[in-house]
Every structure is written in structure tokens, then in C-alpha cells.
Amino acid sequence: MDSIFRLTFLRLATLVISGMLWIIGDYFQLFNPTVLPPIQEVGSALIAVLAMPEFLPAFMATLLDSLKGVIYATLIAVPAGIIIGMFPAIEKATRILLDFGRSFPVVALMPIFVLIIGATSQMKVVMVTIACFFPILLQTIYGARRLEPTIMDTVHSYRIPFYLRFSKVILPSALPFISTGIKIAISISILVSVSTEIINQIDGLGAQINLSRTFNEVDIAYAYVIYAGLLGVALTTIWDQIDAVILRWHRLASREN
Amino acid sequence: MTDTNNKSLAKQMQVQNLAKSYGDTEILSNINLSLEPGEFICIVGPSGVGKTTLLRSLSGLTSLSAGKVMVGGEEMKSPLAEIGLVFQDYRGSLMPWMKTLENVAFPLRGKGIKKAERNNKAAQCLADVGLDGAENSYPWELSGGMQQRVAIARALAYDAHILLMDEPFGSLDAQTRLSLEDLVLNLRKKLRISIMVVTHDIDEAVYMADRVIVLSGKPATVIDNIEIELGSERNQISTKSDPRFVEYRNRVLNLIMS
Amino acid sequence: MKAVNFLPQWLINIISLWTLPVLVVVLWWFVSADSSSFFFPPLKNILAVLYRDLASGLLTSYLLVSLTNMCIGLAYAIVLGVLCGLIIGEFRALREATSPLINFFRSIPPAAIVPIVIVAMGTDSAPKILIIALACFWPNLLNTIDGVRSIPVQMLETNKAFRIPFHLMLWRVLLMGALPQILAGIRIALAAALVLMVISEFFGASEGVGFYIRDKKETFAMTEAWAGTVLVGIFGYILSTVFLKIESWLLGWYFQKTPKELRKLDPAK
Numbered sequence: 001m002d003s004i005f006r007l008t009f010l011r012l013a014t015l016v017i018s019g020m021l022w023i024i025g026d027y028f029q030l031f032n033p034t035v036l037p038p039i040q041e042v043g044s045a046l047i048a049v050l051a052m053p054e055f056l057p058a059f060m061a062t063l064l065d066s067l068k069g070v071i072y073a074t075l076i077a078v079p080a081g082i083i084i085g086m087f088p089a090i091e092k093a094t095r096i097l098l099d100f101g102r103s104f105p106v107v108a109l110m111p112i113f114v115l116i117i118g119a120t121s122q123m124k125v126v127m128v129t130i131a132c133f134f135p136i137l138l139q140t141i142y143g144a145r146r147l148e149p150t151i152m153d154t155v156h157s158y159r160i161p162f163y164l165r166f167s168k169v170i171l172p173s174a175l176p177f178i179s180t181g182i183k184i185a186i187s188i189s190i191l192v193s194v195s196t197e198i199i200n201q202i203d204g205l206g207a208q209i210n211l212s213r214t215f216n217e218v219d220i221a222y223a224y225v226i227y228a229g230l231l232g233v234a235l236t237t238i239w240d241q242i243d244a245v246i247l248r249w250h251r252l253a254s255r256e257n
Numbered sequence: 258m259t260d261t262n263n264k265s266l267a268k269q270m271q272v273q274n275l276a277k278s279y280g281d282t283e284i285l286s287n288i289n290l291s292l293e294p295g296e297f298i299c300i301v302g303p304s305g306v307g308k309t310t311l312l313r314s315l316s317g318l319t320s321l322s323a324g325k326v327m328v329g330g331e332e333m334k335s336p337l338a339e340i341g342l343v344f345q346d347y348r349g350s351l352m353p354w355m356k357t358l359e360n361v362a363f364p365l366r367g368k369g370i371k372k373a374e375r376n377n378k379a380a381q382c383l384a385d386v387g388l389d390g391a392e393n394s395y396p397w398e399l400s401g402g403m404q405q406r407v408a409i410a411r412a413l414a415y416d417a418h419i420l421l422m423d424e425p426f427g428s429l430d431a432q433t434r435l436s437l438e439d440l441v442l443n444l445r446k447k448l449r450i451s452i453m454v455v456t457h458d459i460d461e462a463v464y465m466a467d468r469v470i471v472l473s474g475k476p477a478t479v480i481d482n483i484e485i486e487l488g489s490e491r492n493q494i495s496t497k498s499d500p501r502f503v504e505y506r507n508r509v510l511n512l513i514m515s
Numbered sequence: 516m517k518a519v520n521f522l523p524q525w526l527i528n529i530i531s532l533w534t535l536p537v538l539v540v541v542l543w544w545f546v547s548a549d550s551s552s553f554f555f556p557p558l559k560n561i562l563a564v565l566y567r568d569l570a571s572g573l574l575t576s577y578l579l580v581s582l583t584n585m586c587i588g589l590a591y592a593i594v595l596g597v598l599c600g601l602i603i604g605e606f607r608a609l610r611e612a613t614s615p616l617i618n619f620f621r622s623i624p625p626a627a628i629v630p631i632v633i634v635a636m637g638t639d640s641a642p643k644i645l646i647i648a649l650a651c652f653w654p655n656l657l658n659t660i661d662g663v664r665s666i667p668v669q670m671l672e673t674n675k676a677f678r679i680p681f682h683l684m685l686w687r688v689l690l691m692g693a694l695p696q697i698l699a700g701i702r703i704a705l706a707a708a709l710v711l712m713v714i715s716e717f718f719g720a721s722e723g724v725g726f727y728i729r730d731k732k733e734t735f736a737m738t739e740a741w742a743g744t745v746l747v748g749i750f751g752y753i754l755s756t757v758f759l760k761i762e763s764w765l766l767g768w769y770f771q772k773t774p775k776e777l778r779k780l781d782p783a784k
Contacts (some may be wrong), residue, residue: 007611008610010608010611011612011615013612014615014616015610015615016519018616023549030519032635034631034634034635035631035632035635035636045670047767064685089531092532093531093532093534093535094529095532096532096533096535096536097536097539099534099752099755099756100536100748100752102755103706103751103752103754103755103756104722104747104748104752105706105709105710105711105713105747105748105751106710106746107713107714107717108586108713108725108728108747108748109744110717111717111728111729111731111740111744112554112732112737112741114732115554115732115735115737115740128560139686140769153698187622190624191625191626192625194624194627195626195710195714197622198626198627198629198630198716198718199717200630202755206626206627206629209627209630209631209632213630213634214634215632218631218635221630221631222631224627225624225627226623226779227624228623228624228627229619229620229622229623229624229627230622231724232622232623232624233618233619233622236622246655248590316676317676318672318675318676335717336675336676336677336678337679338678340676341676341677342673342676344669344672344673346667346669347671348667349667349668349669350667350669350670350673351767352670352688352692352693353689353768354691354694354768354769355691363677363679363687364677364678364679366683367677367678367679367680367683368678395634395768411677415677441711502691
């Protein structure tokens with residue numbers, strides 16, 4: 001009880017101190033109000049934005065396109081990752097290409113994709129899918145590779161059929177890693193969605209940030225920025241819950257064996 | 258005993274009515290003991306009794322709930338320069354990014370001693386523990402026993418006249434353990450320092466110590482204080498087959514088992 | 516394996532590593548060779564344009580501008596992030612107090628504030644450096660905190676018992692002990708810096724590699740847009756490869772002389 005009280009106090013104190021620094025800085029005009037508006041304006045914008053008719057469609061557009069991208073990326077990356085991870089020769093052959101893909105800033109493809117596909121939400125989904133592909137792929141490869149020696153032993157001594165090996169051994173053991181990959185991908189998806197919306201004025205929170213800024217409503221722009229951040233937090237928190245369920249199943253399954 | 262006492266540079270350490278609790282749980286209660294200059298004592302007790310907590314309290318790493326620790330007649334408030342500490346887990350206490358020499362010299366650097374001087378001193382102390390030539394190795398290139406010697410050398414280099422050791426040989430294999438026991442005994446004789454070792458190994462305690470202090474109970478208190486009169490020369494074979502050794506050992510064992 | 520015994524091991528390694536990448540480039544070259552598609556110009560033309568603009572100094576000076584912004588932003592972020600991380604990581608109360616706030620700030624997509632900062636501060640270097648520094652600050656901070664927390668308690672206590680003064684503790688014990696995670700944080704930050712460099716130059720700039728790509732796209736110079744994109748890709752690859760080498764060199768003690776095992780230890784590599 002004592003420590004919970006202490007923790008709450010510490011955290012509240014930090015919030016109060018940060019808020020006061022913001023107010024004091026604002027009072028002495030330390031911040032440029034077009035970069036950081038006063039706290040009370042951002043606070044009221046946070047509430048005002050919720051009542052705006054364009055808020056919900058923008059929020060949903062960012063949310064749904066990000067999720068679509070994560071789902072497409074998972075569907076492609078997981079099977080590919082398991083195949084690459086299962087066979088050391090393939091892993092070695094693809095290593096340099098994967099290193100290249102991993103270090104490639106996907107947003108740089110945006111102008112080319114805008115010309116090819118157009119500034120549409122499909123294009124946004126394509127960007128998110130590509131950006132989410134690599135973290136999921138790399139985690140899956142890692143998860144599948146962890147079992148390599150065991151797999152070899154199993155193959156040699158028990159002649160387990162391939163489908164059984166895949167569904168009972170490789171997939172469950174790689175699952176925690178795949179889950180981590182998806183969690184990384186989720187936060188990347190919001191980032192890429194918002195960037196794409198900002199640069200190309202595609203429907204979503206990013207476009208609203210851009211519009212509000214153009215109309216000089218910096219406080220409204222900040223409210224959208226904060227909601228974009230909260231969306232990321234909410235999605236990763238939800239994924240943590242899903243992950244806990246998956247891992248519990250995984251743990252029970254391995255205990256039965 | 259008496260002639261080493263006279264020459265020892267160490268100050269007397271006295272523990273008066275020490276108690277330590279975490280939250281509502283009292284770990285140690287009413288502990289009284291002393292470590293005379295040049296003396297070697299071992300603290301034994303069943304595992305989980307609070308031996309490590311006692312050693313941490315004596316080194317100034319943790320605050321006391323009651324009582325005090327006096328060193329040379331003055332109350333200790335925080336870690337002192339007279340006290341050197343050696344932990345069981347040498348992996349966690351030596352810094353893997355520093356070569357052996359720097360590990361030993363690092364506390365001297367904290368004292369503000371010049372580089373040439375502290376490196377000299379560190380090399381000297383490494384030689385004292387039989388590690389001359391290992392100055393430029395990283396700790397992880399050395400065996401467990403050698404790493405523990407580095408930790409001992411570090412405490413010596415710090416000019417600690419009182420050495421507190423927490424299960425110093427607990428992570429080592431039996432062979433290495435015996436040779437390190439003798440190494441510590443020789444260091445004590447040569448450098449005339451006081452040593453307090455916390456151990457769960459009764460043979461080790463009786464073999465090394467001038468005095469064995471038995472800790473037991475919940476909260477733990479000192480239940481016995483046994484003078485080990487086996488002379489100042491100890492030998493792994495003859496001392497351990499001495500009937501008095503067996504007698505001491507059985508007495509301690511009985512106290513701990515009951 | 517006996518069949519290939521006549522080849523030395525290093526040659527087999529190079530062949531198995533590089534066959535596929537080379538094949539991909541060759542395939543791209545020949546498939547696109549006769550391409551008349553506006554969207555997919557021949558690789559030959561892309562590389563020719565890339566060479567032309569690099570040799571003329573236009574793209575080289577852009578690259579230099581982008582690199583400078585990126586390095587300055589990254590440097591600010593590393594210095595501040597590591598310093599704050601060491602202190603927050605060392606003091607439990609500070610760590611507990613700031614954790615919700617840090618979690619909130621790091622989840623804000625840094626790209627989202629690009630319009631706000633650039634419209635307010637203009638299109639020169641300062642706002643870009645600010646954005647890059649902001650994006651790179653959080654991975655540096657969080658990894659440093661994690662790194663400090665991963666230092667064994669016994670190591671901290673030993674140093675406390677030997678009364679190591681705070682400044683020495685900070686940069687000889689905490690910094691070194693946290694170094695593996697700090698470098699991993701810089702690796703993440705490096706990727707973020709590259710992304711934010713490109714985005715900030717897409718949004719508002721009059722020079723830089725990002726500006727080059729966007730500018731060429733706007734004038735429908737597809738080959739040039741491809742050339743800029745390829746340059747960014749090559750650049751990202753070189754940066755991360757070089758950094759990995761530096762990392763394994765700096766962490767010789769951590770990997771206990773087996774930097775070759777680096778790849779196996781960390782899924783991110």
C-alpha cells in the first residue's frame with residue numbers, strides 16, 4: 001500500500017512539474033507559440049477535436065489502413081520467415097537482401113508509389129505493408145532458427161512428417177517471436193500511415209494535422225498528434241493482451257507435450 | 258595470535274546490538290560481535306539465515322534498523338576506506354570491460370591516486386595473490402578461481418585492512434576452493450589484516466578461522482562464539498584430520514542442525 | 516559437402532551470400548532493359564542518371580546536406596538521451612516517476628510534428644535537426660535506461676563499497692555497463708534518423724536527397740526519382756553495415772571476442 005501511494009505520488013508530481021514547466025515557459029515566452037502553444041489551448045483542443053465531424057473518419061482511416069497493412073504483412077512475412085528460417089542455405093542466400101530491405105527507409109518509396117498508384121488509401125496500405133514486412137519477417141526467421149538442431153534431430157530419428165513438424169514444432173516455438181514482430185509492426189504501421197497522410201494529404205489523422213496547421217490551428221494540430229500517439233499506445237496494449245492469451249496457449253501446449 | 262595482533266594495521270571492528278528488518282520482517286536481531294585487529298573470523302549459519310544481510314550491514318551498504326557498527330572507536334555511517342569487500346559472484350563484481358589491472362586499480366582512481374602509482378600498486382597486489390602476468394587479460398579470459406583472486410587483489414589494493422568476504426569460494430570447484438583458502442590464510446599472515454568470511458561451509462569455517470560465530474534463529478542472533486585453537490599454521494591434510502578439528506566441526510554442525 | 520571440397524571455405528561463403536543479391540540486380544537490369552513504361556525505367560538509365568547527378572556535384576552536395584542534418588540531430592539525441600538515460604536508470608525514484616510520461620512521448624509518431632515544426636520554423640536545417648533529434652532521443656533514452664538496469668546489482672554495490680565517486684561511476688561503470696543496449700539504441704535511432712531526414716525533406720526543403728526525390732517526382736522525372744530512391748537505399752545499407760562493424764568492435768569485451776556470433780545473438784541483425 002505504501003509503495004503504491006508513493007508511486008502514484010511520484011508520477012503525479014512529475015506530471016504537475018512538467019505541466020508547470022510548460023506554463024512557466026509559456027508565461028516567460030520561452031516557447032514559440034506556433035511551435036508549442038499554451039497548455040490550456042492544447043487541453044481544450046483535445047476535447048474540442050472529439051466533437052468535430054472530421055475526427056472520427058480520420059481516426060478510423062488511420063486505424064483501419066494501419067491494421068490492413070499489418071495483416072497483409074503478417075500473411076506474407078510469417079510463411080516466408082518460417083521457410084527461410086528452416087533452411088540455413090536459404091537464410092544465407094537471402095541474408096544480404098534482407099539486410100538491405102531492413103535498412104531501407106520505406107518512406108523514400110513514397111513519391112514513386114504516389115506516381116504509380118496515386119495518392120490513395122491503397123497506396124498508404126502498400127507503404128504500411130512493406131514497412132511492417134521486415135520486422136515480422138526477421139522475428140519469424142529468428143524464431144524458426146532457434147529450433148534448428150532439434151528439428152534436425154527430429155527429422156533424423158523420428159521421421160516426423162513435414163506437416164506435423166511444421167504445425168506442432170516449428171510454428172509454436174516461433175510464435176512468441178512472431179508476436180514480438182507483430183508488436184513492433186503495429187507501432188511502425190501508425191508511424192508510416194501518419195507520415196504518408198501528411199506528405200500526400202491522404203485521408204487520416206496525418207492529413208488533419210497538416211490541414212489544421214495550414215489554417216494556423218496549432219492547438220488542434222497538436223490534439224491530432226496526441227490522438228495519433230494514443231492510437232499507437234492503445235493498439236500495442238491490445239496486442240499485449242492478445243499476446244498473453246497466445247502465449248498461455250503456447251505454454252499449456254508445451255507442458256502437455 | 259598475539260604477535261600478529263601487535264603488528265596489524267587494522268582497526269578494531271565492533272558490532273553493538275545490531276538489528277536489521279525489511280518492512281515488518283526482522284532478519285537480524287541483537288547481534289553483538291567484534292573483529293580484533295589481525296583476527297580471522299568466520300560466520301556460519303543455515304542458508305537464508307541472514308548472513309549476507311549481516312555482511313552488507315557491516316560494510317555500510319545498507320542502513321541498520323538498530324544498533325551500531327564501530328570501526329576504530331568511531332561509528333560507521335557509510336562505506337569506509339578501511340573495509341574491502343569480496344562477493345561470491347565474481348562475474349558480477351569484476352567489470353568485464355576493464356582489463357585485470359584496471360579492475361584492481363579502479364577503486365584507487367576513485368581515491369584520486371595518480372595513474373602510475375595506482376598501476377604499480379595494482380600490479381603489486383596482483384602479484385600478492387599469485388596473478389603476476391595476468392594484468393592485461395580481461396576477467397572473462399581467466400578461470401573462476403583467478404577471477405576471485407582479482408577481486409581479492411582489488412580489496413587489498415584499496416588498502417583495506419579489514420576484508421569482508423561473502424561466500425568468497427562458493428562458486429568455485431572443490432580443488433580451487435582449497436587453494437584459495439590457503440591463499441587467504443597466507444595473505445592474512447603476510448599483510449596482517451583482519452578478515453571476516455561469511456560461509457555456509459562448516460569445514461571451511463573451522464579450517465580458516467581463529468573464531469567461528471554461529472548465527473541461527475528467526476530473526477537471527479549469535480548463538481555461539483567458538484575459539485578455534487588449532488594454532489596459526491594450518492594444513493589442508495593434517496589440520497583437517499586433527500581430532501580437535503573434527504570436534505569443532507561436529508559442535509558447529511550440531512548447533513546448525515538443531 | 517565433399518563434392519565442393521576443392522573450393523576454399525571463404526569462397527563458398529561469398530558465393531552463397533552474394534549469388535541471390537547479384538541475381539536480383541542482374542534480373543532487374545535485363546527485365547527492365549527494354550522497358551518503355553514510364554513507371555519502370557531501365558535500371559541502366561537509373562544508374563546512369565545517378566552517376567550523372569553525383570558526378571555533377573548536385574546530388575553529392577544534397578547528400579552532404581542531408582547527412583549533416585542527420586548527424587547533428589543524431590548527435591544531440593545521443594548525448595542527451597544517453598546522459599538522461601544514465602541518470603534516470605541509476606535512480607529508481609526518478610525512473611518510476613518518469614516512466615508514464617516517457618511512454619507517452621515515445622509513442623507519438625515523430626513524423627506527425629513535421630508539419631507543425633517546419634511551417635513554424637521554415638525550411639532550412641534547424642527544424643529538420645530538431646525533428647531528427649526528437650525522433651532519435653527516445654530510443655536512446657529508453658535503451659540507456661534498460662542498459663543501466665541490466666548492470667548486475669553486485670557490480671553497483673561493489674563500486675559503492677569502494678566509494679567510487681559519481682562522475683567516475685557515471686562514465687566508467689554505468690556508461691560501459693549499459694553500452695551494449697546503448698549501441699542497440701543508436702542502431703534503432705540511426706534508422707529513425709534516416710526516415711525522418713527523408714520525410715522532413717519531402718515536406719519542406721530546398722535541398723537534400725529527399726528534396727531531390729520529391730522534386731523529380733513533381734516534374735514527373737521518373738528515372739531521377741528512382742535514382743534518388745536507390746541512392747537512399749544504398750546509403751541506408753552502408754550506414755547500418757558500418758555501424759554494425761563499429762558495434763562489434765566496441766563490444767569486443769561484451770561478446771568476449773566473438774563478434775562473429777553477433778548476428779546470432781540479436782534477432783534485429
